[in-house]
Amino acid sequence: xxxxxxxxxxxxxxxxxxxxxxxxxxxxxxxxxxxxxxxxxxxxxxxxxxxxxxxxxxxxxxxxxxxxxxxxxxxxxxxxxxxxxxxxxxxxxxxxxxxxxxxxxxxxxxxxxxxxxxxxxxxxxxxxxxxxxxxxxxxxxxxxxxxxxxxxxxxxxxxxxxxxxxxxxxxxxxxxxxxxxxxxxxxxxxxxxxxxxxxxxxxxxxxxxxxxxxxxxxxxxxxxxxxxxxxxxxxxxxxxxxxxxxxxxxxxxxxxxxxxxxxxxxxxxxxxxxxxxxxxxxxxxxxxxxxxxx
DNA sequence: AAGAGCGACGGTCACAGGCT
DNA sequence: AGCCTGTGACCGTCGCTCTT
Numbered sequence: 001x002x003x004x005x006x007x008x009x010x011x012x013x014x015x016x017x018x019x020x021x022x023x024x025x026x027x028x029x030x031x032x033x034x035x036x037x038x039x040x041x042x043x044x045x046x047x048x049x050x051x052x053x054x055x056x057x058x059x060x061x062x063x064x065x066x067x068x069x070x071x072x073x074x075x076x077x078x079x080x081x082x083x084x085x086x087x088x089x090x091x092x093x094x095x096x097x098x099x100x101x102x103x104x105x106x107x108x109x110x111x112x113x114x115x116x117x118x119x120x121x122x123x124x125x126x127x128x129x130x131x132x133x134x135x136x137x138x139x140x141x142x143x144x145x146x147x148x149x150x151x152x153x154x155x156x157x158x159x160x161x162x163x164x165x166x167x168x169x170x171x172x173x174x175x176x177x178x179x180x181x182x183x184x185x186x187x188x189x190x191x192x193x194x195x196x197x198x199x200x201x202x203x204x205x206x207x208x209x210x211x212x213x214x215x216x217x218x219x220x221x222x223x224x225x226x227x228x229x230x231x232x233x234x235x236x237x238x239x240x241x242x243x244x245x246x247x248x249x250x251x252x253x254x255x256x257x258x259x260x261x262x263x264x265x266x267x268x269x270x271x272x273x274x275x276x277x278x279x280x281x282x283x284x285x286x287x288x289x290x291x292x293x294x
Numbered sequence: 295a296a297g298a299g300c301g302a303c304g305g306t307c308a309c310a311g312g313c314t
Numbered sequence: 315a316g317c318c319t320g321t322g323a324c325c326g327t328c329g330c331t332c333t334t
Contacts (some may be wrong), residue, residue: 014322031300050324078299274309282333 007092017058021083021091023240026142027159028080028108028119037124038129045283055081063087068106080108080116100145114229118218119133119143119250121160122177126161129257133274136164139172148173150203155196157213161276163258166280171274172211174200177248180219183228193227197234197243204242214273215245224264232266242264244273 019041022031027035031052038045045051064087066079076112085105089095099105108116130137141160148155157174164170176196184193194214200213217224227245235241243265250262261270 016322045323047324048301048324053324054322056301 005130014043016045016054017063018091020054020058021087024081024083025088025091025138027123028082028116029120029124030080031077033039033120033124034081037127040127055079056258058087063090065105080120087136100142108180114218115177115181118216119175119177119192121252122175122216122248123159125252125255125257128255130163132255133258134166135258138162138164138170148174148199148203150199150206153199155199155203165274172209174211174213174216176213178215178219180217180223184223185232192238194230194234195230200242201234210242212242212244215243216248216251217245218248221247228264228266235266246273249255 016038019038020034031048034055035045035048035051035057038051045054052118055064055171056068058068059081062084064081066081069078069080082105083091085099088099088105089097101215109214126139128134139160139162140156143158144156146157146160148157155174159175160173161175162170162172167185174242178193182193183189197213216229217227224245224247227243231241231243232243235243241293245264246262249259252259253262254260259272261272263271265271
């Protein structure tokens with residue numbers, strides 16, 4: 001038998017290791033989240049235990065590093081894994097490449113744990129939802145790596161990605177995870193939801209490729225309603241709004257998340273993201289010459 | 295104390311590649 | 315062809331840590 005100490009000193013990369021490393025370029029993940037995500041791979045893991053073991057082996061090989069989430073759930077604190085610089089260079093196949101952000105390989109500060117956990121769950125679910133419908137997720141930008149210049153201060157979405165449907169139509173999204181830590185309506189704060197929506201609307205007028213902004217909400221249904229109401233006020237009188245709001249728990253509840261009526265937009269309650277968007281896409285194509293917003 | 299996550303360890307099985 | 319070796323996947327158990 002191959003002992004673990006041998007693996008530590010002589011690590012051999014498998015195709016599954018490539019998937020693990022690639023997944024961690026998108027966001028930090030726990031073993032449980034990696035197990036879920038692996039169901040979209042050609043060789044899914046068959047047990048959580050095995051995922052933990054492999055992540056441990058990769059850590060011993062210097063490819064990953066683990067820290068504990070300050071959880072409030074039952075049982076011990078979960079580990080979350082991030083790439084090391086070595087691991088990042090392995091997956092990018094470039095031994096000179098620089099980190100995408102300053103803190104990309106650093107421990108997450110405790111104040112960000114809830115936000116990060118929710119964002120990672122959202123991203124994993126997005127890949128699962130795409131997988132069950134044969135949709136490809138392309139052009140993925142992790143948190144703080146996609147800059148949108150608009151107005152006096154740039155926007156840095158929590159994630160940015162494109163969905164490519166089997167019929168080759170494409171939809172792009174920015175993600176703004178709402179942890180109820182920012183005020184919804186504040187004309188002073190540049191981090192308020194209002195300020196972000198205004199800046200997205202400015203950018204969408206000039207953007208060469210249209211996109212939607214998703215607001216997964218970890219808080220209450222009231223919070224969700226406040227955000228939907230704000231979007232309605234901002235886009236009142238227009239045929240559609242680029243903002244889609246969803247309770248994170250609803251989004252995570254079923255693998256077919258894109259086609260379940262769990263999203264809320266100013267013009268409609270309980271709609272599915274892709275069914276409604278595919279319809280809008282046809283309308284938009286016909287009216288492309290007309291400016292869309294503001 | 296109970297429950298959950300995880301590290302460490304020892305084991306089996308399958309497969310690939312090298313050697314005789 | 316048969317054997318040996320190395321490796322990855324997988325399984326079960328034990329003990330530790332942490333939270334409720």
